[in-house]
Amino acid sequence: QWMRTLAMPLRGTLSISGNKLLAGGSDGRFHALDKSNGDILWTLPYGGRFHCHPVTVNGRVYAGNDDGNLLAIDEASGKLLWRYRTKGSVHGPVAVANDTVYFGSGDGYLYAVGSVDGRLLWRKRTGAGVEAVALVDNALLAASLDNFVYLFSLNGRRVWKRRLPGRISAQPLTAEDGALFTPLSSPAGVVLGLRDGRQVNSLPTGEEITTSASPIAVGDAVLLTTEHGFLAFAQPKESPKTITSAPLQF
Numbered sequence: 001q002w003m004r005t006l007a008m009p010l011r012g013t014l015s016i017s018g019n020k021l022l023a024g025g026s027d028g029r030f031h032a033l034d035k036s037n038g039d040i041l042w043t044l045p046y047g048g049r050f051h052c053h054p055v056t057v058n059g060r061v062y063a064g065n066d067d068g069n070l071l072a073i074d075e076a077s078g079k080l081l082w083r084y085r086t087k088g089s090v091h092g093p094v095a096v097a098n099d100t101v102y103f104g105s106g107d108g109y110l111y112a113v114g115s116v117d118g119r120l121l122w123r124k125r126t127g128a129g130v131e132a133v134a135l136v137d138n139a140l141l142a143a144s145l146d147n148f149v150y151l152f153s154l155n156g157r158r159v160w161k162r163r164l165p166g167r168i169s170a171q172p173l174t175a176e177d178g179a180l181f182t183p184l185s186s187p188a189g190v191v192l193g194l195r196d197g198r199q200v201n202s203l204p205t206g207e208e209i210t211t212s213a214s215p216i217a218v219g220d221a222v223l224l225t226t227e228h229g230f231l232a233f234a235q236p237k238e239s240p241k242t243i244t245s246a247p248l249q250f
Helices: none
Strands: 012-015 020-025 030-032 042-045 055-057 060-064 071-075 080-085 095-097 098-103 109-114 118-123 129-136 139-144 148-153 157-161 179-183 187-191 199-204 214-220 221-226 231-232 240-246
Touching: 012 055, 020 060, 030 060, 060 098, 071 098, 080 098, 080 118, 098 129, 098 139, 109 129
Parallel strands: none
Antiparallel strands: 012 020, 020 030, 030 042, 055 060, 060 071, 071 080, 095 098, 098 109, 109 118, 129 139, 139 148, 148 157, 179 187, 187 199, 214 221, 221 231, 231 240
């Protein structure tokens, strides 16, 4: 066990890659810490507050900041490889496939840039900021704060869009044939089919969803976080069944 004190708080999600813990701070510094003892392996002083979910693929760390930049950082050295600047904050995790990085921005666009050089390949506009993207079945899901979920092909063609009963700021839980979203101010999680975006199931919470925590799968259960605790659902067959609920422990 260990403890490490930094100059400013870390924001967003702490990511693990090999022996490294990766996270950005509110002071604009991005850190890599040794997972075993907390030693700081490197720090990139960039500027612009980080509040993101870093993703590491093929030795590159991708992280966004509040100034609208997506950064590609060398995982071994902490050297900045490239940046791509948008006009809105970049908070959500990126998706990477076929040497392309897909990500959303608070400026309302979904972007595709080259993973090696950060060159823009295409961008598509939605109705509001894009907080979450996910790869599904050789396509790309994008959740926008305009209450819509979009499905795009990997070359940027829109396949469908579907309105949900609330804004979507959390990463969806995806499966082979569907995706679970947790719209804010909605009393249920919503499962959409990937083929046409139609609702195929729902997971009622009994209260409005007020957190931006993503749903997770644990064994045969799906966990949803609410303001008062968490709910665990059995894997839906014909209708979802709540297994248990309990308050969160802090």
